[in-house]
Amino acid sequence: MTSGNRDRNGLMRHVESLAAAMMPTPLVPLADERLDLYAKLEFSNFSGSAKxxxxxxxxxxxxxxxxxxxxxxxxxxxxxxxxxxxxxxxxxxxxxxxxxxxxxxxxxxxxxxxxxxxxxxxxxxxxxxxxxxxxxxxxxxxxxxxxxxxxWPNQYANTDGADAHYRFTASELCDALDRITHVFVGVGTAGTIAGLSRRLKKTDPRVRVIAVDVEGSVIFGGTPGRRRIPGIGSSIIPPLLQHALIDETLLVSEYASIVGCIQLWQRHGIFAGGSSGSVYAAVQRYFAGYRGPRPRVVFLCADRGNAYADTVFNPQWVAETYPERIDDVLISSTASV
Ligand SMILES: Cc1ncc(COP(=O)(O)O)c(C=O)c1O
Missing domain, CATH: 3.40.50.1100 (Rossmann fold)
Known part of the structure; x- marks a missing residue:
């Protein structure tokens, strides 16, 4: 065996051992009057996020x-x-x-x-x-x-990134729940939504996949603008988006995302990052006034709140950054894309 092959085999064994150490993330039921609501805590991954x-x-x-x-x-x-x-x-x-x-x-x-x-x-x-x-x-x-x-891994176009969520995140959801009616996913590179939507719809084509984006992002044709919350949103249309099976898109303001973060924390004890607040705000808005049979709704908490202590969870930063204080939590929504 050449030293090059030995090196490659050694690297491969090492990365496989890291893959074997990757555990399923918790899926926690949240108390909600109208919904069977579940949060998948992707911040429980080893370095703290869905990534x-x-x-x-x-x-x-x-x-x-x-x-x-x-x-x-x-x-x-x-x-x-x-x-x-x-x-x-x-x-x-x-x-x-x-x-x-x-x-x-x-x-x-x-x-x-x-x-x-x-x-x-x-x-x-x-x-x-x-x-x-x-x-x-x-x-x-x-x-x-x-x-x-x-x-260059090129996370915006690399289909292996989407495949990870197909194989792992979505498979864990399918193993844990026999039926999901709605899944809400924040979009940045679109890797998560591409993998999740394909795997969930393969298991049950009836599941509704709702993409959540933030004001200022251009992913779903929004007007470009300044964004301060990292992770969710993008200033390009990511190539991975074409692999996603999306039924609806919701655009949330940054201020609404912050309110969502605080509510998620105060109501459910989940201290999560900006995009989790965006997605929670989208779930609340989507089902506002809903009175039908209980849907089973899943959303992802992509990262933890700690890194947002100086921003999202700092009232002074919020007051200085959003002096206009937008009242409408959800600024717009579109039908299927
Ligand atoms: C906190 C957070 N939420 C959501 C996303 C969006 O996920 P994706 O890039 O798979 O669309 C990211 C991506 O970096 C993120 O960091």
Missing amino acids: DRSALWILRQAILREQVTRKSVLVESSSGNFAIALASLCASLGLEFVPVIDSNVNRSTENFLRALSSRVERVHDIDDTGGFLKSRLRRVQDLRAELPDSY
Whole structure:
């Protein structure tokens, strides 16, 4: 056996052991007058978010295909959680990783990345849609040109990321519940919704998949604008969206997301991040005034609230950031896309 093969087999064994350690996340029933409501706590994954699923599977598949070797330098744009997941995995596997982040990234996230990666690139230029993604992606391309043996997972287009949610997140839901009537999913790269929707609809085509996006994001044709909550929303239409089977989309304001976070915390004791608040707000709005038979509704809590202590959970930041205080919790909704 050549040393190259030995290296690859060693890396493969190591990443497989990490995959074997990935446990199903809890699915908790929440008290609700009208709904059988369940929250899937994706923040229970090993580095604290749903992105552990996609990062691990993307990396495993890239090692399997020999796109990633011991010499590789991984380069990726992330609003935080994907970078944290990849940084943790790369540190464990002894691989170099250069995360490309932006000024919206939580301070604790940036500190974590700087502790694990010797080089972190931070962009400051707001792009023509009011976000940072295009600037981050430009920086990724510069780094790829600069670094020999670079590998770009490209989480916005990599179908292995969606496959992770098909194989793991959605399979866990199908094993846990015999029928789901509605699933609400926040969208960023669309990897989660692509994998979940395909697997859930394969099991039961009647399930309604509701995509949740935030004001200022362009994913579903919204007007581009400044966004401050990382994770959910995007300043591009992610290529993975074409793989998602979506019945309806709901657009939530950032302020509504914050209210959703506080309600989720105070009513149910779930201390979750901004996108979980967006999705919880969307569930509440969707079923406002509903009086029919109890639907069985699932939503995902993609990350924990800790990283949002200085923003979403800081009343002073909220008052300064949203002085206009938008009253309508949900600003618009569209029918099937
Ligand atoms: C907190 C949070 N919520 C939601 C999402 C959206 O998930 P996806 O990128 O799979 O669409 C992300 C993605 O980074 C996230 O970090």
